Amino acid sequence: MYELVTGPLAWLAFGIFFIGVTVRAVLYIRGLDWQMDRVAYKPHRIHGLKGAVNSIVSWLIPYGTRSWRFYPFFTLMVFVFHIGLLFTPIFLEGHNILLKERFGFSLWSISQPTADVLTIGMMTAAFFILLRRYALPEVRILTTWYDYTVLAIAVAPFLTGFLAAHQIGNYQFWLITHILAGEIMLIAIPFTKLSHFILFFLSRAQLGMDYGIKRGGMKRKRGMAW
Amino acid sequence: MAQGKFCNREKVDTLEQLQALLNDKGGGQYYKEMQDLDVDTDLLWATLQKTLKEKSRIKAWLEICAHCGMCSDSCFLYLANNKDPEQVPSYKIQSTLGQLYKRKGKVDNAFMQMCMDTAWSKCTCCNRCGMYCPFGIDMGIMFSYLRGLCFQQGFVPWEMKIGSGMHRVFRAQMDVTTEDWVETCEWMAEEYEEDWPGLKIPIEKVGADIMYTVNAREPKHYPEDLAEAAILFHLAGEDWTVPEEGWEETSLAMFAGDWEACKMQVQSVYDAMERLKPKRMVVTECGHAYRATVIEGPYWCGLKTGQPPVESLHYVEWVAEVLRNGKLKIDPAKKIKEPVTLQDSCNYIRNAGLAEYTREIMSYIAEDFREMSPNKDHNFCCGGGGGFNGIGRYRKQRNAGLKVKRDQILQTGAKLVIAPCHNCWDAIRDLEEVFEVGIRWSFLKPLLVEMVEVPEHLKPQEEEV
Ligand code: SF4
Ligand code: SF4
Numbered sequence: 001m002y003e004l005v006t007g008p009l010a011w012l013a014f015g016i017f018f019i020g021v022t023v024r025a026v027l028y029i030r031g032l033d034w035q036m037d038r039v040a041y042k043p044h045r046i047h048g049l050k051g052a053v054n055s056i057v058s059w060l061i062p063y064g065t066r067s068w069r070f071y072p073f074f075t076l077m078v079f080v081f082h083i084g085l086l087f088t089p090i091f092l093e094g095h096n097i098l099l100k101e102r103f104g105f106s107l108w109s110i111s112q113p114t115a116d117v118l119t120i121g122m123m124t125a126a127f128f129i130l131l132r133r134y135a136l137p138e139v140r141i142l143t144t145w146y147d148y149t150v151l152a153i154a155v156a157p158f159l160t161g162f163l164a165a166h167q168i169g170n171y172q173f174w175l176i177t178h179i180l181a182g183e184i185m186l187i188a189i190p191f192t193k194l195s196h197f198i199l200f201f202l203s204r205a206q207l208g209m210d211y212g213i214k215r216g217g218m219k220r221k222r223g224m225a226w
Numbered sequence: 227m228a229q230g231k232f233c234n235r236e237k238v239d240t241l242e243q244l245q246a247l248l249n250d251k252g253g254g255q256y257y258k259e260m261q262d263l264d265v266d267t268d269l270l271w272a273t274l275q276k277t278l279k280e281k282s283r284i285k286a287w288l289e290i291c292a293h294c295g296m297c298s299d300s301c302f303l304y305l306a307n308n309k310d311p312e313q314v315p316s317y318k319i320q321s322t323l324g325q326l327y328k329r330k331g332k333v334d335n336a337f338m339q340m341c342m343d344t345a346w347s348k349c350t351c352c353n354r355c356g357m358y359c360p361f362g363i364d365m366g367i368m369f370s371y372l373r374g375l376c377f378q379q380g381f382v383p384w385e386m387k388i389g390s391g392m393h394r395v396f397r398a399q400m401d402v403t404t405e406d407w408v409e410t411c412e413w414m415a416e417e418y419e420e421d422w423p424g425l426k427i428p429i430e431k432v433g434a435d436i437m438y439t440v441n442a443r444e445p446k447h448y449p450e451d452l453a454e455a456a457i458l459f460h461l462a463g464e465d466w467t468v469p470e471e472g473w474e475e476t477s478l479a480m481f482a483g484d485w486e487a488c489k490m491q492v493q494s495v496y497d498a499m500e501r502l503k504p505k506r507m508v509v510t511e512c513g514h515a516y517r518a519t520v521i522e523g524p525y526w527c528g529l530k531t532g533q534p535p536v537e538s539l540h541y542v543e544w545v546a547e548v549l550r551n552g553k554l555k556i557d558p559a560k561k562i563k564e565p566v567t568l569q570d571s572c573n574y575i576r577n578a579g580l581a582e583y584t585r586e587i588m589s590y591i592a593e594d595f596r597e598m599s600p601n602k603d604h605n606f607c608c609g610g611g612g613g614f615n616g617i618g619r620y621r622k623q624r625n626a627g628l629k630v631k632r633d634q635i636l637q638t639g640a641k642l643v644i645a646p647c648h649n650c651w652d653a654i655r656d657l658e659e660v661f662e663v664g665i666r667w668s669f670l671k672p673l674l675v676e677m678v679e680v681p682e683h684l685k686p687q688e689e690e691v
Contacts, residue, residue, distance in 0.1 A: 031282025038525035040532030059360055066604060067296055067358040074296070078360075138304075141311035142293035142320070196290040200361055203286055207362030214521060214532055216579015216603075224579075225603060226357060 002172075005179045006098075013183035020190025021198050028202045037210070044213040051212015052205035054223040059204055065226040074132065077125040084122025085154060088115055089182070094165070112165070119162050126155045146193070153188050156181035230259025235266065235380040237486070238391025244401075247391065252618055253384025263380055265338050271331030273375060278327060284371060287363040288324050291316055297365065300358035302606040302630040303348055315355040315365040318348050323372045342381040345372045345483075347620035350627075352572040352607035373483030382482055383617045389478025393491045398442040398474040407473060410445040414453040421686055427456050430502065431467035436544075437504035437536070438468050439475045439495060439519070441512040441648050454671035455510065461678055462553040466508075472498030475509050476648075477518035481613030485526065492523035499536045507538040511669045513571030513647035514611070516540045521578050540574050542646050545670060546583040549590045560677040562592045565640035569598075569631075569654065570605035571647035579603075584646065587670065591677060596638040606630050608645070610653030628657040635665060643667045 034041050041048055058064045068075040089095060092115050096106035110118075130151060133143045160181050164174035189197050196203075211217055211224045229235065231246075233256045238244050250256050278284050297315040298304050304313040311317065322341045326333060349369040356364025376382055377390070392399050402410075411427040419425045428434065438459070444451040459466045472494040479487035499507060509516045520538040524531065539547075548554040568588055574580045581602035588595040598605065609628040614620065631653065635643055645651040645667050654667040 028282045028286060031280065031285070033281050033283075034530070034532075035525055035528065036277060036281050037283050038522055038532075040525075040530060043531050055362065066600075067300070067360065070299060070358070071296060074294075078294075136295065137311045138298040138309065138314045139293070139295035141314060141317050142291075142295055144293070147293050193290055193292065196292065196361065199286050199290050203283075203290065203361045203363070206283060207356060207364060210364075211579075215577045219579035219583075221582060224357075 001176055002179075005176055005183070009183055010179070013186040017186040017189055020187075021195075024190050024195050025198050025202060028199060032206065037206070039206075039210045039214050041209060041213070044218075047212045047217045048209035049212075050223060051210070051217050052208040055208025055211070055226065056201055056204045058226040067226075074129075077128045077132075080121045081125035081129065084118040084125070084158070088118045088122065088158070091115075115165075116162075119158050122158055123155060123162070126151060150188075150193050153181075153185050153192075154194065157185055228262070228264040229380070230256070230263060232256040232384075232387075233259035233263055233380055235378065237394060237484070238387060239394050241395055244388065244391045244395050247384070247388055250384075256384045256387075257619070260339065260381065261335070263335060263338075265333060265335060265379055267331045267333065270326070270333075270375065270379060273378060274327055274331050277371075284323075284368055285327075287361070287368065288320070288327060290361055291320065291363055292361070294360070297355040297359045297363070300355045301365075302352070302354070302609065303350075303627050306609075306627045306629045313348060315349075316359075316363070318344055319365045319368050319372075323368055323375075326372075326375070338376065338379055338381040341372060342376050342383065343620075345369050345376055346383050346386070346613060346617060347623045350572075350607045350610070350612035350614050351481075352611050353576055354572070354604070354606065357576070357604065370480075370483065373481075374485055375483070377483035383613075383619055385616050385618065386478065386482035386613055389613070389616070390482040390484035390487045393477065393479045393484075393487045396442075397471070397491055397494045399476045399478045400442040400446045402442045402446050402474075404471055407445050408470060410449050410452065411468060414449050415456065418453045418457065422457055422460060423684065423686055425456055425460050427452070428467040430470045432502050433504070434465050434467040434502065435505045436464055436466040437499065437502055437507045438466055438510070439473050439498075439507060439515075440468075440510045441476045441515050442474050443476075443648060444510060451510070451669070451671060454675050457675055458548075458554065458671065458678070461680060461684060462548045464548075464553070467502060467504065469495075469498035469502055472496070472501075475515035475519045476512060477514065478613065478616075480514065480518045480522065488518065488522070489526040492519050493527055495519050496523070496527060496535050499534070504536060507534070507536050508544045509538065509540050511541045511646040511648070511651075511671065513573030513649060515648075517573035517577055521573075540578070540580055540583075541670070542574070542580055542583045542587060545674065546586040549587060554674070555679040556590050556674075556677050557679045562642070562673070562677075563594070564642060565594045565596050565638065566592045566642045566644060567596045567598055567635060567638040567640040568601075569608055569643055569645040569647065569650045570602055571645075571650050572605070572607050572611055573647070575605060576603045588644075591673065594640075596640050598634045598638055606634060608647075608650035608653035609657065610649050615649055615652045615656070625656070625660050628653060628660060632657050632661050632663060636663060641665050644670060644673070646670050 062079045063069050091110040093109040096109045100106040133139050157178055160174050160178035164171055164178050188194050232250055301315045307313050322344045351366040351370045353364055353366035389399055411429055415427040477488055477491050479491055520534055524534055568584055609631045614624045643654055643665055645654050658665055
């Protein structure tokens with residue numbers, strides 16, 4: 001079983017993930033239409049680029065926009081969640097050892113306690129995000145089963161990984177489940193809402209170009225104050 | 227009945243059609259017929275495929291919306307309606323356009339009516355929500371798109387159908403013919419010439435520095451506005467003109483989602499530019515007019531640069547310029563002394579970046595200028611944008627929506643609101659009528675005419691006794 005999930009299945013998952021994400025990006029860019037979107041992308045590349053960078057960077061900074069500042073607690077949860085989600089798997093020591101074994105190279109690693117803090121933080125944030133879905137009427141009305149599924153897909157590798165790493169319960173079982181859960185997440189990224197992994201950047205860039213080129217970019221002295 | 231006599235998928239292209247529609251007072255029969263209007267689901271799906279499915283922007287927006295609700299508090303209609311969850315921007319668009327797409331256009335009459343009611347009474351296309359969504363999902367853009375789909379199917383508020391018909395027939399949002407327009411210009415020039423010696427409204431002059439264009443309401447209902455514009459150009463010593471045709475900047479067609487008529491209207495202005503070859507164009511104090519002709523228009527007309535044929539300024543840009551370069555000087559004694567606030571029109575502030583120009587003007591004319599909060603690019607819609615002011619069916623909803631602006635104004639402590647936009651001006655007038663909070667409102671022009679220094683040689687000659 002271990003051979004299967006870390007061998008062919010892993011290859012498949014990573015393959016689908018990388019190809020899928022690339023395809024999504026290419027399709028998105030090809031599907032932009034200057035006349036439908038009413039943004040003259042090409043003739044004003046520099047204005048567009050400035051707008052896009054401003055739009056992405058402002059939103060990547062915690063509390064960097066009005067909207068992030070307007071919802072201070074939720075913003076904290078969103079950032080803790082996403083930082084945990086992205087950093088932990090890439091810099092986890094265990095993963096890097098695996099990388100070294102298989103491919104002969106590894107990345108810089110974080111210590112186990114750091115990984116624990118990130119993971120627990122991420123899961124706690126997920127819990128509050130879940131709670132918020134129930135608690136706030138304006139979020140509840142938007143929520144569908146799909147949102148819960150997607151959240152579950154994102155949290156599963158962390159919960160199972162945490163249990164395995166700390167040998168809580170049956171290690172072998174949690175390890176295999178963890179690997180499978182990770183693979184499910186990778187495969188889900190291009191096909192579900194998790195595609196915002198890449199589309200966040202592209203969509204932000206698009207609106208940034210819209211404001212940078214058309215909606216006042218050439219008139220505003222400083223860029224848009226997001 | 228599939229298609230009604232008034233309520234149908236046909237475009238209003240003739241005066242007879244338009245007259246008939248107008249005679250159906252308040253759209254009584256029109257809305258009755260709407261109950262039986264069928265939905266051309268094939269056409270709907272074909273359009274959705276071509277403009278949504280095969281494109282990426284709106285499709286990605288609908289797909290990646292995280293249902294996080296961060297857009298909720300950004301919408302003034304959500305706030306004005308006691309945070310009704312059904313007013314959350316994401317909910318409004320997912321339950322309409324989102325469903326329409328999901329069901330591949332297979333929807334019924336009731337659904338289309340719900341889409342219409344949502345698109346015109348729960349969104350003014352102010353685009354504020356797009357600034358508060360982490361993904362940059364702009365519900366205003368999507369609602370504007372949805373309006374286009376509704377219009378195509380004939381599910382459009384009566385006034386909007388008339389409005390787009392006006393543009394189709396008159397190339398103006400109201401029944402103002404070329405003769406009416408020219409006569410009004412001549413009349414105003416004559417009427418005011420005595421007080422302002424040498425005052426002219428030059429019509430159809432080729433090669434002027436400025437081509438001035440207006441909102442049809444001005445010649446139709448407020449001709450003094452035209453006179454005031456003329457006086458200010460005259461005092462500033464501008465070389466200006468108005469075109470005989472192509473003088474109308476507004477676009478109820480844009481509010482209606484009638485993209486074909488949008489193009490016709492804007493093209494008439496661009497044709498005037500080609501004909502008269504002015505150095506620049508200046509648009510009157512109207513927000514959506516500027517948005518339609520200067521910001522969106524180039525795209526409707528297929529101009530690849532996204533720019534109108536001639537550099538185009540909103541009135542506030544021109545005013546800021548002439549105050550800056552001294553062509554117009556404010557008499558310090560006549561500056562506004564009382565507290566005064568300023569309404570930022572979504573259409574040329576958030577959607578065209580002119581916030582600093584209006585601030586610059588305020589610095590010249592007001593001693594106690596008070597900002598609303600939030601302001602500039604983040605300002606709330608006046609409550610009457612996107613056609614909301616003009617639709618009888620949604621009067622109640624519009625009035626409820628005015629609360630946010632009322633409170634914003636009251637918080638400044640100012641009793642005078644400067645609103646350099648027709649829609650904002652109307653909304654603020656109406657909010658005073660509804661809530662009686664004791665405020666006054668004004669365009670810039672009448673205030674400026676009172677405040678500017680008049681050079682000696684332009685003063686009326688003393689009568690010889
Ligand atoms: S803020 Fe954006 S992602 Fe969140 S619910 Fe609103 S539209 Fe969707
Ligand atoms: S565009 Fe404006 S009115 Fe429409 S949903 Fe967004 S915030 Fe509300």
